[in-house]
Amino acid sequence: MADTDTRRSPLSAAAGRLAAATRASGGALRLAELPFLAQIDLRLDPGGPAAEAAGLALGAPLPLEPCTAVRTGDLAVLWLGPDQWLVVGPPGAQEDLEARLRKAAGEAHVSVTDVSAQRTTLLVSGPRARDLLAHGCSLDLDPRVFPPGGCAQTALARAQVVLVAREEPRAGFWVLVRSSFAGYLADWLLDAATEYV
Structure with missing residues (x-):
């Protein structure tokens, strides 16, 4: 029987632009969706x-x-x-x-x-990840204040998110955002990332 899973992630249309920004950053940033967690x-x-x-x-x-x-x-x-x-x-x-x-x-x-269908997850990692997120987040993201293993409900570019500093070395951040705001937030991240590409 053929696979009939026709789900589309909220950011499937932005996958190419996220990958292009990652390549253009020369290793400074990695932007990707982690769909369907x-x-x-x-x-x-x-x-x-x-x-x-x-x-x-x-x-x-x-x-x-x-x-x-x-x-x-x-x-x-x-x-x-x-x-x-x-x-x-x-x-x-x-x-x-x-x-x-x-x-x-x-x-x-x-x-x-x-609540799996409520949100999608953006991965923001790389040496400039904290700088990028700091453009639109009022939290102090310094690792001494928001260390790996930290998480908070906050606003990022006026979108309500759950921000998680991943514990694995160089793993960056998860940004869990409501599906209805995912496209807006991806566009904002891509625009804010232009200074690093």
Whole structure:
């Protein structure tokens, strides 16, 4: 049977322009979309037994320190608020993640919601990534203030995003943006990147 998956990522039309800007930057920047990542919104009492059970189901405790992220295998767990996390995994993992978290919660009062279709993810990396993002973000992105493993809900060029400083060396940033703002934000990044290309 033929593959009938006809999904189109929010930035499929911009892929060529993102790749061209990456090439033109001479290694200063890398801009790309990471489409279809699994994203599960998790809300629960951080002091309750469901929090510990959710951490065990994910392979790492939920981050309790504001504006931090935890990596475990191919998952990232982002702190979004005192009782809210975003679990990000590989494409297609949302059903498994949702089932694992619901099973771990048992009878506890929790909210587990698949929000994978709500956002797409832009990868911004390279030696000038922080400089590029600083053009449109009010956060202090200095690594001493916003270190690898940091995450925050913020505005980038007036678009609401979740910004994640990746922990892997030279991995740069994930910019999780609502699908309806993805084209606008990609255009803004490409325009702001012109001084580096």
